[in-house]
Every structure is written in C-alpha cells, then in structure tokens.
Amino acid sequence: MPLSNAEIARLVEDRRVHKRVYIDPEVFELEMERIWGQAWIYIGHESQVPKAGDYFTTNINHKVPVVMVRDKHGAVHVLHNRCGHKGAKLVEQRSGNARGAFRCAYHGWTFQHDGQVLKIPNETGYDNTGFDLKDSCNNMQKVAQSASYRGFVFATLSSDAPDLETWMGGAKDCFDNLCDRSPEGEVEVAGGVLRYEHDCNWKYIIENLNDTMHPMVVHQSVVQAAQDYIDTLPEEAVKQRSEAEIILPFGGSYENMEHMGITGFKYGHHYDGGKTSIHADYSVDPEYHKRMVAAYGEERTKEIYSFNTHNTLYYPSLTIKTAVQNIRVVRPVAVDKFVVETWSFRLKGAPDTMLQRTLLYSRLINSVGSMVGPDDLECYRRVQDGLHSDASEWVEMYRQFGRDEDLGDRVRGGGTSDLDMRTEYAAWRDYMLQEAFS
Amino acid sequence: MSADIDLIAVEDFLYQEASYLDNPDLEKWLALYSPDGTYWMPASENQHDPVNEISHFYDDRVMMEIRKRNFVHPRASSKDSAVRCSHLIGNIRHAGRSDNGDLIITSNFQVVMFYREEQRVFAGTYQHHLIERNNSFLIRSKRVNLINPEAAHKSIIIYL
Numbered sequence: 001m002p003l004s005n006a007e008i009a010r011l012v013e014d015r016r017v018h019k020r021v022y023i024d025p026e027v028f029e030l031e032m033e034r035i036w037g038q039a040w041i042y043i044g045h046e047s048q049v050p051k052a053g054d055y056f057t058t059n060i061n062h063k064v065p066v067v068m069v070r071d072k073h074g075a076v077h078v079l080h081n082r083c084g085h086k087g088a089k090l091v092e093q094r095s096g097n098a099r100g101a102f103r104c105a106y107h108g109w110t111f112q113h114d115g116q117v118l119k120i121p122n123e124t125g126y127d128n129t130g131f132d133l134k135d136s137c138n139n140m141q142k143v144a145q146s147a148s149y150r151g152f153v154f155a156t157l158s159s160d161a162p163d164l165e166t167w168m169g170g171a172k173d174c175f176d177n178l179c180d181r182s183p184e185g186e187v188e189v190a191g192g193v194l195r196y197e198h199d200c201n202w203k204y205i206i207e208n209l210n211d212t213m214h215p216m217v218v219h220q221s222v223v224q225a226a227q228d229y230i231d232t233l234p235e236e237a238v239k240q241r242s243e244a245e246i247i248l249p250f251g252g253s254y255e256n257m258e259h260m261g262i263t264g265f266k267y268g269h270h271y272d273g274g275k276t277s278i279h280a281d282y283s284v285d286p287e288y289h290k291r292m293v294a295a296y297g298e299e300r301t302k303e304i305y306s307f308n309t310h311n312t313l314y315y316p317s318l319t320i321k322t323a324v325q326n327i328r329v330v331r332p333v334a335v336d337k338f339v340v341e342t343w344s345f346r347l348k349g350a351p352d353t354m355l356q357r358t359l360l361y362s363r364l365i366n367s368v369g370s371m372v373g374p375d376d377l378e379c380y381r382r383v384q385d386g387l388h389s390d391a392s393e394w395v396e397m398y399r400q401f402g403r404d405e406d407l408g409d410r411v412r413g414g415g416t417s418d419l420d421m422r423t424e425y426a427a428w429r430d431y432m433l434q435e436a437f438s
Numbered sequence: 439m440s441a442d443i444d445l446i447a448v449e450d451f452l453y454q455e456a457s458y459l460d461n462p463d464l465e466k467w468l469a470l471y472s473p474d475g476t477y478w479m480p481a482s483e484n485q486h487d488p489v490n491e492i493s494h495f496y497d498d499r500v501m502m503e504i505r506k507r508n509f510v511h512p513r514a515s516s517k518d519s520a521v522r523c524s525h526l527i528g529n530i531r532h533a534g535r536s537d538n539g540d541l542i543i544t545s546n547f548q549v550v551m552f553y554r555e556e557q558r559v560f561a562g563t564y565q566h567h568l569i570e571r572n573n574s575f576l577i578r579s580k581r582v583n584l585i586n587p588e589a590a591h592k593s594i595i596i597y598l
Contacts, residue, residue, distance in 0.1 A: 094588075192482050192492040195590035221514035225507035229500070241500065339590040344492060352490065359492050369479060369495040371508045374516035374593035381554075382515075 003030060005433050012429045014422065015401050016394040019387040021428070022201045028335035035316055035431040036061035039267070040147075040154040040167050042318035042329055043068050045343070046076055047151060047188035053097045053113055057081055060155060062332045066143060067091045068153055069098070071113035078146035078155040079115045084138040102140065115140035150179045151186065152318075160437040170410050171269035174312040178322040180304045182347035183295035187325065190346035191359045195339055196368050196377075202316075202330050202338035203424075204380035209311040209319050210272040210420040212257035213399070215250045218379055222371040223251035242283075246361055249278035250372065260310060260415035264404075267436065268315025268427025270420045277310040279323035287351045295349070313420075315427055325358045328366065336384060342366040397421040443532045448543055451575045452566070456525035456547075462596050464506040472569055472576040473499055477597055479582040494587070494594065509596070521553040521596050527564070540567040540578050547582075549598050560598055561585050 003026060011018040011027070020027050043066065044056045055069040065081035067090070083090050083104040090102050090111070101110040101118050110118040117138045120126075126133070146155040147164040152175060154164055165172060179187055198205065208214065216223075226247045230238050238244055260277055264270040273280075284305070292301045313319045320327040329341040344358045365372045387395070400417030413419035430436040451470075458467035471477075478488050479495040488496040497505065508514055529546040536542055542565065549560045562584040568575040582598050 191490060192485070193588075194481055194492055194494070195588065197590040197592045199592065217513075218515070221511035221517075222504070222508050224513075225511055226504045228507055229503045233500075243501065243504075247504075342492075356489050359490070362492055363494075363496060367481070367492075367494050368591045369594045371505060371514075374595055375514060377593055378516040378518075 003027070008432045009429065012425045015398045016396055017421075017425050019393055019395060022203065022384065022395075023335065023387050025335045028201075028332075030432060031428075032061040032063070032332065034434060035428065036332065037064075038156065038158040038161060038431055038434075038436060039316060040145075040156045040161060040164055040314070041316075042314065042327075043078055043146070043153045043155050045151050045187075045189045045345075046070075046148060046153060048095065049076060051097065053099055054095075055091055055098055056095045057091050057093065059331060060143070060157060062334065064157065065089055066155060067102075067140075069102075069113045075114070076146075076148060076153060077114055078143045078153065080141045080143060082140065083109055084111070084117055084140060085109045085120070090140065111140045115142055150175050151188075158437065162437065167267055168314065169265045169267070169269065170263070171265050171271065171312055171314060173307070174271055174309055174320060174322050177304065177307045177309070178320060178325065178345070180296075181292075181322065181325065181350075183291040183349035185295075186348045187345040188348060189343055190355050191344045191362075194342040194362060194367050196342070196366070196373060198338050198340060198377055198380065200336055200338075200377070200380040200384040202332040204383060205328075205330060205338070205340060205376075206313055206316060206319065206424065207421050208376060208380070209313055210262055210270060212260065212272060212310075212415050213254070214376075214379070215257070215278075216252065216254070218375045219250040219372055221375065223248060225371070227251075242357055242360055243364060245282055246364055247372075249281070252278055254416060258415045262413050262415055262417060262419045264411045264413070264419050264423030265409070266427075267430075268424045269313055270315075270423045271309045271312035272415055272420070273309040274307065277308045277323065279310065279321070280308045282323065282357075285351060285353050288347075288354055291349060291351070313424075315424055321361075324361045325354070326362050326366070340366070397425070443541065445530060445532065447573070448532075448541070448568070448575070449527075449530055451568070452527050452530065452543070452545060452564075455577070456527055459597055460523050460525055462509065462521065462523075464502075464509055467597070468499075468502050468506055470575075470577050471499065471502065472578050475499060475502075475577050476579045477502065477582075478579065479584065479587075479594075479598065481587050483583075483587060485587075494591070495582075495597070516593060516595055519554045521551065523552070523596065523598075524550045525598075533565070536567055540569055541575070542567055547598070551596075551598075553593075553595065558592070562587075 041060050048056045049070040052072040055067050057067045060066050067081040068078050070076050081089050088106045103110045109120045112118050143155045144157050144159040260273045262272045308323050311319050317330050325345045327343050331339045342362050344362050346355045397418035400414050404411045404413040477497045481492050481494050485491050526548045527545050531544050533542040533544045545564045551558045565581040567578040569578050
C-alpha cells in the first residue's frame with residue numbers, strides 16, 4: 001500500500017526528519033513522482049544546443065527520458081524522448097545533431113524538432129482504420145512546461161507549477177550574478193562535463209552544500225596536506241598557484257562560516273554567503289577586471305563582485321557557484337544511488353584564464369579523482385549505512401532553530417545554522433503532500 | 439621500432455611504476471617523475487588540452503606532493519578503507535619521440551581495484567613520455583586514456 005499523506009506528514013517535523021526519507025525505496029519512488037515530477041528540474045544550458053537540430057538528452061527524474069533540442073527558428077524545446085508510434089526512446093546519444101528530423105530506429109517514423117510528427121512509412125496501411133496522423137497524440141510530446149532563464153533551461157512535468165521566475169523567487173539573483181560576471185552578460189558551457197556516481201541517497205549532497213559545519217572536519221586532511229607542502233615552497237611560488245586559494249578556505253573557522261549567513265526561500269531554495277563566502281578572497285585577474293570595468297563601470301563592477309555566494313540550491317536538482325562559474329546537477333537513480341554532473345562555464349568576453357580557473361576548481365573539488373569530493377561521499381555513505389540502525393528513528397536539524405529572521409520573501413539565518421536543511425524539508429513536505437502549488 | 443630502444447628496459451620500468459601503485463607507495467612512485475612531471479586522466483575521449491578542458495586528474499609535481507600527504511593523512515576518511523590494485527600492462531610500443539627528444543611509449547592496461555569492499559575494473563591505454571637517464575628513465579608525463587572516460591565513475595582515490 002502506498003504511503004498515506006498522514007504517514008508522510010509524520011516523517012518531517014520542524015527540527016527533525018525521519019530516517020525513512022533516506023533509506024526507504026517507497027519514499028524514494030514517491031519523491032520521484034511528487035518532488036521531481038512537480039518541481040522545475042534543470043535540463044541543460046542553451047549553449048549546449050547552439051544550432052538547429054542540436055540536442056541534449058537526460059532524465060527528468062530517475063526514469064522519464066527527455067530531450068532538449070533547438071528548432072530551425074531558434075526556439076529550444078524540451079520533449080519527452082519517446083516515439084509517438086510504439087514508444088521507443090527516440091534519441092539514444094547524450095548529445096548530437098538531428099539533421100532535419102528525429103528518426104525512430106525501430107519503424108522509421110520521423111519528427112520535427114518541435115516534436116510534430118513528419119512522416120511515417122507505408123502510410124496507406126492506416127487508411128480507414130480510424131487512425132489520424134494529424135492527432136497530436138502521435139507527436140513527440142512536449143513536457144508540461146519548459147522555460148529558460150538567462151540560458152539555463154528547466155522543465156517540469158506539472159502544469160500546476162508557477163512560472164519559472166516565480167518559482168525561483170529571490171534565488172534568481174544568483175543566476176543574474178553568475179551571468180553579470182561576464183563582461184557581455186552571458187555565460188556558455190565550456191570544457192566538458194564530469195560525472196560522479198554516488199552510492200547513497202540524493203539528498204545528502206544538497207544538504208551538504210551549505211552545511212558549513214562539515215568542511216573543517218571532512219576536508220581537514222586536504223587542507224593540512226596542502227598547507228604542509230606549501231610551507232616548504234618559497235612565497236613567490238605559492239602566489240602563482242590558484243590551488244592554494246581554492247583549497248585552503250575549506251579549512252575556514254566556524255566564525256568565518258557563521259559570518260557567511262544562509263538565506264532560504266520558498267520551494268526549498270537557499271544560498272550561503274552573499275556579502276562574503278569561501279570564494280571571496282580569490283585574486284582578480286587584471287585583464288578580466290579591465291574588461292569588466294569597460295563593460296559596466298567601476299561602481300557596478302564592484303557591486304557585481306560584492307555579491308559573493310558559496311552555493312545556491314534550486315531545489316531539488318541544481319546547485320550553482322556564481323563566484324566560480326560551475327554548477328552541479330543532481331540526477332537521482334535509486335534510493336541509494338545518484339549521479340552528480342559538474343558543468344563549467346565560460347564568462348563570455350572574459351580572458352581564457354577565467355575558464356581555466358573554473359576548470360581547475362571543478363577538477364580539484366568535484367572530480368572523482370579530487371581530494372574533496374571523495375571525503376564528502378565517504379561521509380554520505382557512512383550516514384546511509386548508519387541510518388539502518390534502529391538506535392534512533394530521527395535525524396536532527398536543530399542548529400539555531402528559532403533564531404531565523406523572516407524577511408517576507410526569504411528567511412535569513414546564521415551560516416552554521418540548519419536553516420538550509422529546514423528550508424529543504426519544508427519544501428519536501430509541501431511537495432510530498434501535493435500542497436506545494438495549491 | 440627503432441633499433442636504439444631497449445623495450446625490455448622500458449617494460450621493466452613500466453612494471454616497476456605499476457608496482458608502486460598496486461600497493462600504493464606514493465613516495466617511491468613520485469620519485470619516478472621528473473620535476474616537471476605530470477599525470478593526466480582526461481574526462482573525455484580525444485581530449486587535447488588539460489587546461490582548457492576538464493579532466494578527472496591533471497596533477498603536476500605540486501599536486502602530486504599534496505596528494506601524497508593527503509593519501510596517508512589520518513583524517514582523510516575516504517582513505518580509511520585500504521585500496522589495492524592489480525595492474526596488467528601489455529601491448530607496449532615505441533610510438534616515436536616528442537619534440538624535446540622524450541621517448542613516447544604507449545601501452546594497454548587493465549587495472550582491477552579493490553576498495554570499500556568492492557572490486558572494480560578499469561581499462562584503457564597509457565601514454566608515457568620518458569626521459570632516458572642512467573640506464574633507466576624518468577617520467578615527464580603519463581596520460582591515462584580510460585575506455586570509458588565519460589562514464590559516471592565512483593571515487594578514484596589512487597592514480598591508475
């Protein structure tokens with residue numbers, strides 16, 4: 001029997017969450033239907049499909065295959081990746097170009113890039129059968145809604161979801177800041193993607209993003225290893241290495257982390273940082289700075305730099321780093337498995353050194369071979385294993401409860417508070433009880 | 439194959455390097471690299487550029503030194519579980535010389551890795567650029583081309 005709403009409601013309290021949300025396959029299946037099947041899910045960036053017929057495929061939750069494609073008029077569509085005939089997945093490759101039309105490998109039906117069925121072979125066999133090729137049910141179906149904000153394409157399987165910008169609320173400022181860091185106001189995907197399999201529940205990574213009580217513990221080893229070696233180098237040699245300014249802030253003190261602050265929004269979004277973050281002390285490339293000032297003027301450039309966030313979560317699928325220009329995308333697979341994709345972005349009009357630093361960051365922090373990601377994953381794994389114990393049914397999120405400041409469209413709290421987790425579970429509950437959009 | 443290349447010596451050297459990764463001894467492994475040595479594992483096929491494209495690994499000496507210290511750090515929780523590998527290297531070929539005279543050696547590898555109660559298999563080709571020195575070699579660069587660089591891998595906590 002599926003979980004009743006009363007049972008679901010009991011899994012989340014204001015300061016505790018039940019262990020079943022992490023380890024119960026039934027809860028996972030419901031999450032796929034009610035969270036991932038209702039929320040706006042990040043699909044990809046428009047720069048991944050620059051030309052007519054270019055496509056990119058992914059799943060919207062653990063199963064539903066979709067394809068993002070650009071048509072000959074320049075519009076980007078998100079379609080169900082399913083043939084209108086027998087239901088075969090139409091596009092198998094992750095990306096490519098469907099010249100002219102999508103063609104099904106099975107019986108050769110073809111479809112325009114907007115999903116409209118184009119031709120079917122030996123059509124006379126349908127004469128006088130009641131079959132109507134013009135019936136839209138034969139097309140590749142569009143997802144309920146898709147939309148793009150500054151090139152970032154989202155889709156939702158729910159026709160009840162509010163429009164994308166309303167749904168993002170104040171968290172939208174972070175997309176603006178990411179793009180405004182380009183002298184041309186635009187970013188594009190560059191340098192390829194990293195994929196990282198995590199054998200644990202998908203929620204650990206989004207709860208970890210702005211959990212600032214963990215870096216000085218989990219990442220102590222890499223910070224010390226880096227510091228120990230750096231101490232043997234001449235000072236001039238250290239200055240030329242971006243690795244130091246990327247790795248060392250992970251050892252930041254509790255006071256520094258607290259100072260970043262966390263801001264939470266409706267629908268589970270949040271970011272930490274704002275005035276400052278662990279990325280705030282990165283050196284500024286002089287050539288980049290020159291181009292920014294030429295584009296925006298001194299004052300606006302300073303304003304753009306001064307909004308410095310660490311991670312911004314667009315619950316549940318996307319987290320972005322504005323100051324670093326990379327994003328991570330969560331793709332759930334099973335109750336104890338998900339894949340994280342790390343995409344790096346070029347700031348259009350910026351010197352190549354900026355993309356090079358972004359890629360260095362992605363490699364140092366987010367790759368399977370990094371010295372940061374594997375220690376995070378190790379801890380998620382241990383939680384996944386530990387929660388099977390019956391010692392307690394609950395996971396706590398008490399830190400600084402009751403001290404959050406309600407600012408109307410957002411809630412502000414201390415950087416080391418559990419405001420991020422509480423924000424996520426308020427949304428979790430609303431989506432799971434199907435009250436999010438009512 | 440040119441006559442002046444002692445492929446047996448090259449083979450010995452590659453086997454020696456692999457043995458330092460089978461039961462990881464990064465101190466000894468690192469000593470096989472030149473001061474400007476690099477280790478590169480691209481994240482896509484036919485990648486040309488480690489700086490403007492993303493890689494799983496692209497370490498120079500500095501990153502190798504940091505990794506060596508991190509690998510044995512008592513608080514690196516991902517290293518609490520032992521990692522043991524078995525490298526098999528074959529199809530060793532001399533593939534010419536680089537502009538600066540380094541010997542270019544390509545080979546095929548299969549690595550079985552045991553980590554966190556699980557056995558995984560990696561396969562692909564290596565490309566080594568070797569500096570000939572005192573009847574042995576130093577590694578200027580090692581490139582690891584996985585047959586599945588684009589796949590979603592789990593953590594890879596040791597050089598392959």
